[in-house]
Amino acid sequence: MKHVLSNRLIWPALVLVALLLANLAFNHSFFNIRLQNGNLFGPLVDILRNAAPVVLVALGMTLVIATRGIDLSVGAVAAISGSWASMHIISSGDPSSVRVVLTAVGVALLMALVAGAWNGFLVSVLGIQPIVATLVLMTAGRGLAQIITSEKILYPDNSPAYKLIGGGYLLAVPFSILLAGIIFGLTAILTRRTALGTLIEAVGVNPEASRLAGIRSRSIIWIVYLFAGLLAGLAGLMLTSNSTSADPNSIGLFIELDAILAVVIGGTSLAGGRFSLAGTLIGAFIIEAMNTFVIQAISARATDVFKACVVIAVMILQSPQARAMVTGAFRGRKRAVVVPAGSVVSPGSAAISAPAPATPDTADGHTAATSDSILTKSSGTTS
Numbered sequence: 008m009k010h011v012l013s014n015r016l017i018w019p020a021l022v023l024v025a026l027l028l029a030n031l032a033f034n035h036s037f038f039n040i041r042l043q044n045g046n047l048f049g050p051l052v053d054i055l056r057n058a059a060p061v062v063l064v065a066l067g068m069t070l071v072i073a074t075r076g077i078d079l080s081v082g083a084v085a086a087i088s089g090s091w092a093s094m095h096i097i098s099s100g101d102p103s104s105v106r107v108v109l110t111a112v113g114v115a116l117l118m119a120l121v122a123g124a125w126n127g128f129l130v131s132v133l134g135i136q137p138i139v140a141t142l143v144l145m146t147a148g149r150g151l152a153q154i155i156t157s158e159k160i161l162y163p164d165n166s167p168a169y170k171l172i173g174g175g176y177l178l179a180v181p182f183s184i185l186l187a188g189i190i191f192g193l194t195a196i197l198t199r200r201t202a203l204g205t206l207i208e209a210v211g212v213n214p215e216a217s218r219l220a221g222i223r224s225r226s227i228i229w230i231v232y233l234f235a236g237l238l239a240g241l242a243g244l245m246l247t248s249n250s251t252s253a254d255p256n257s258i259g260l261f262i263e264l265d266a267i268l269a270v271v272i273g274g275t276s277l278a279g280g281r282f283s284l285a286g287t288l289i290g291a292f293i294i295e296a297m298n299t300f301v302i303q304a305i306s307a308r309a310t311d312v313f314k315a316c317v318v319i320a321v322m323i324l325q326s327p328q329a330r331a332m333v334t335g336a337f338r339g340r341k342r343a344v345v346v347p348a349g350s351v352v353s354p355g356s357a358a359i360s361a362p363a364p365a366t367p368d369t370a371d372g373h374t375a376a377t378s379d380s381i382l383t384k385s386s387g388t389t390s
Contacts, residue, residue: 015274019289022272022320026296033304046176050299052184056249058295059187060085060173060242062288064262065269066194067235069287072270073211074228075279076130076137078235081266083148084122085243085259088115090152092244093161093253096169108168116240122148123236127229145263152255164251173248183245190238195284204282207231211279265294268314 030050031037040049064081071078095111096102122144129140163169175182198204209217210224217224242262247253271277272293273286294314301310323329 030300054295055184056181058291059183060245061291062187063238063242064266065287067238068266069270070231071235073207073282078141080141080144081239082259082262083145084239086152088119088240089243089247089258090155091115093163096163102166105168119236119240123233127232131225131228161253173245
């Protein structure tokens with residue numbers, strides 16, 4: 008039991024289960040999944056679909072945070088990517104052309120990579136604090152998205168190929184879920200089956216020591232910001248594709264906060280170092296399950312309040328002190344046992360030695376002390 012409760016993923020998983028059961032209490036068909044027109048539908052499918060962009064952004068944010076960084080510009084990068092792709096598709100002569108959509112997606116992702124490279128340059132080369140460096144693009148990115156769209160809301164709704172990215176289906180499953188799952192699997196393989204994950208954690212623990220050990224910390228930091236920018240751009244394509252609209256003021260708005268919350272809920276420390284991709288995935292699902300519960304049980308306006316409450320609860324449960332209190336409740340007090348004289352008592356055991364036999368007085372009137380008269384305490388010390 009102690010080993011299970013000490014796992015840092017158990018508490019986010021329990022919170023997710025509790026939120027799903029709470030949704031079931033208000034919607035008795037919450038777990039029902041139906042097949043309609045050859046595609047899967049249902050509340051659980053909607054949660055997975057809505058969580059896909061958050062999962063993508065949170066994956067990149069996890070690696071950035073693991074290097075002691077932060078990226079506040081992912082929402083603006085998503086706006087740039089989605090705005091450019093929508094503008095290119097609408098302005099083309101044939102919006103339904105697959106070639107036009109592939110060109111729009113390719114250029115949009117290239118712009119996202121450039122944005123990530125810019126953040127990486129400011130942080131790794133110029134040594135600017137990550138929160139300041141990414142704040143620049145967070146502010147300027149939305150302005151750039153407005154320039155791309157000429158401050159208009161675009162509607163790329165005549166392009167089935169573009170609709171597939173965020174709102175289409177493949178093999179009866181929403182394509183966005185499949186895409187997010189594939190990227191999650193590739194990220195897990197790259198960071199857990201190769202040395203890349205260890206290098207990222209080493210840079211996060213101590214960048215200077217990593218540099219002295221021969222690790223190119225500057226390159227590692229640059230890579231994670233590039234990766235975060237790429238996934239943010241892909242999330243922007245998902246958002247505009249699903250809604251078939253591109254509003255530069257609302258695309259990816261506050262998605263950086265959801266991503267950071269998903270990372271923290273999943274157990275990755277903002278101080279850098281060890282990270283958990285599985286925890287980030289659970290954190291993203293918690294956010295979407297909570298949004299669904301609040302909307303149907305209370306009001307959409309209360310979403311942010313409940314989001315803060317869930318984050319506080321998970322943070323408390325993840326603290327070492329809270330885990331010690333919970334595990335202590337399941338751990339019974341150890342019984343005292345009698346050990347023979349001269350036995351070695353291991354630290355942490357509760358043992359009391361057997362009564363010592365009477366000892367004769369010495370010639371000077373004092374009682375001779377023997378080893379049998381030593382009281383062995385639970386801490387393993389002697390008095």
